[in-house]
Amino acid sequence: MTAPLQLTRDEMHALGARALGMVIHHFETNRDNPTATTLTRDEAVSRLHTPLPEAPTPVSELMDILAQDVFPNAFHADHPRFYAFVPSPTNFVSVVGDFLMSGHNIFAGHWLASSAASQIELTVLEWLRDACGLPATGGGILVSGGSMANLSAIVAAREARLGGHDMQAVVYCSDQTHSSMFKGLRILGFGKQQRRAVATDDQYRLSVPALAAAIAQDRANGMKPFCVVANAGTTNTGAIDPLHELADLCEREGLWLHVDGAYGAAAVLTPRGKALMAGLERADSITLDPHKWLFQPYELGCLLVRDAATLRHAFRVEEDDHADYLADVSRHIQQDVNFYERGVQLTRGFKALKLWLSLRTFGAAEFRRGIDVGFAMAEEAERVLREDARWEIVTPAAMGIVTFRWSPAGLGAAEADAVIARTADAMRADGYALVMSTMLKGRPAFRLCPIHPATTAEEIRETIVRLTRFAEESTTG
Template identity: 70%
Template sequence: MTANKTPEHPLQLSGAEMRALGARAMEMVVRHFENNRDEPVACTLPRATTELLLRTPLSEHGTPVNELLDIVARDVFPNSLKTDHPRFYSFVPSPTNFVSVVGDLLTSGHNVFAGHWMAASSAAQVELTVLDWLKELIGFPADGAGIFVSGGSMANLSAIAAARDDRLGGPAADAVVYCSDQTHSSVAKGLRLIGFAPNQRRIVATDDDLRLSIPALEAAIRADLAAGLRPFCVVANAGTTNTGAVDPLGPLAQLCAREGLWLHVDGAYGAAAVITERGRAALAGIELADSVTLDPHKWLFQPYELGCLLVRDAGALRRAFRIEDDDHPDYLVDVVRHVKHDVNFFEYGPQLTRSFKALKLWLSLRAFGLAEFRRAVDVGFDMAEHAERTLRASGAWEVVTPAQMGIVTFRWRDDTKTPQEIDAITSRTVDLMREDGYALVMSTMLRGRPALRLCPINPGTTAAEIDETIARLQRFSAQGNPA
């Protein structure tokens, strides 16, 4: 099959060709789902190798598409970290589900423009419906608003843009935002991108449990007010990427209400856990926030890229991303005239052209039902708690932070070694584990020292796999001080 030549029109395939190509591609995906567990969890090639494998000149002439799929299957997909693998325990895993994969195919195949109502009324209705579900799960008022974006970075950036517009009316050199030393880097990046200087961000200390310290925050706000500055926003964590720690959301909401500050909760990783009993308890107070980031492509089992921002005050979100009447592009005059009172997502986020992002989430939530998603999230809690029990029972490990929100951190325990020697063992264990290839386990820095970190939120992960992973970590760490 040559995908790029048909007798009549450019870039078209016949029905038979499309079916054959689609069947082949679908077979590749189904095989990935079926065999994932038995495939290597991670492979990273050096640049010199990828150049040899994949660099070609752009040709005037087409290549049979089946040959290209062979290249993709052989040289592209295997050479990655498989974030959807049942033994991928690093960073934030992204296990998916096949129904959502089909949702992505349909989204792409129909290429719906979901930027305004006229273009995609029913798609907008689907997105509004899913946003309402998420608002209800979080405990937000029904008249709040939200938007699906590419991920947590874009949701956090959009949240602080809305907070700034709402509380300050625009850029202000004397404005100050507060976050903790555990806050995700996307917040600092977002602040910088929308024009905040580094000295407008206060990094507030955390307590022993790596939760934002309220006394430290109060002291920082008092000092800034005394210096004539304008505190306007607190960014809290609902499941830090490092340890799963949840900041004291209820007390933070009270403090913010008292001081007139916007409370943004970065629940990119953890907010989805609100659908479970353990998550609901850990996230108490999230419903009081002004805005929440929740990434379905993290703990709601959606393929990339699906992030979401929920905002209590719909008007605040719309005002921040509105286009003034005079600024509308001329070619959108009919759209604006006709759909002024409908929901146009280009007025709720940074993009004009955007895809029908929520279809896959709508499809999978409806197909499986919420109870099945709850069961899937619960596996993450169970596996992290199982890991913590196993680590403690062995006596070989110091649990640095207990299992919380699906994450546990730990390091080798050996009273004859110095902290520096233990740290070297931690780093060496990560390297040996990567070479071994059974599971992907990395470290993170906690209070200036490395600690091993397990984030076993893939609903396919088994307790036996956790046990085997810990057994191997133990073997590698026991090999002694590498220094």
């Protein structure tokens, strides 16, 4: 009798070849498929739900189910015409990196277990740190995504500035800060009176005078301001907060400056992004998600800090916390990096592999070229929209995002708002391109975020042709 769960060499080859074929097929045909398909709950149950099977099923049958019923019925964030939310265009090399990571299953929690993998993670972090302009004392950790990076940044800030939890502590965000930050604060035990969503100006940037006033008011009320969260590319409009001014204010006030660049900070690799985000290098911590504008498959986020010791301090396992079976590991802590002491997770995979493999395979210049396409396509969309006076640009192309409204002469605001919802639904049903809406200063607006490196100007134009047609139909219908 063979050991449980083992495949023969031939079976592994056959299954691997099938899986590889499916992924290559996806890469080759993605552009021709609908951008977004959603099953109803009943459809999903009837196609996919089974009781836990006692007996085996031929894996080829399961691959058929995946190919027919699972993979097509999703939002395809890696589709060249997926312009909603924050797209996640990938690259084949990184996909292979994920396979290799999983296949070798290296525990990347501490140096003893993963010296080479840890070194690769350190190297990748150094690349990103240097790109952001943080000093050599800086470091970081790869995490699941922006939510985890933002939450971890607050933990580091709180430990560094307050030495732990404090019911008087206050964090300042803007009214454009991503919801993950507020969620993270709540998880960390911050009450509503401990987090401020400071007003933004007419360009959706955090207002420094409003922030300064809020800090002064809180100090007068006996609260303890300790952290400001700035945006380097808001999800809504791509706005970049005034980073130098915020850094000056934080220096004066002794506050930690966290920059949420989950979406935008990757663009710092390009000269254009670097210029737009001047001041990023003065942050105490930065969130930068490679699974957004750095073309990595989910899940890959990154937290960078100005001083790597602040992470170790925040996420240390203390002597009396009884990590007895890690004693042999902890003896090495002084000279080595143990990633379990830089973040929440102990057991963690070799997350750096895919980013390292793809950056080395293509070279940074190729990534830069890919990022520049995002800037260019958002500008192309703005240009095409401006050709039709019925489209009103709400925020011009910024960091690969443009927002706009349907405002033909004579159409009231309420009707114009309703057209947005109807048009977005019609676009989704059409399947050619995914365009969704957001709320800006209390009113809905379309939002286009075309950051796939293979998106063409032709596709942008056709998307706007269809949007215009559906908006016209929605207005008269």
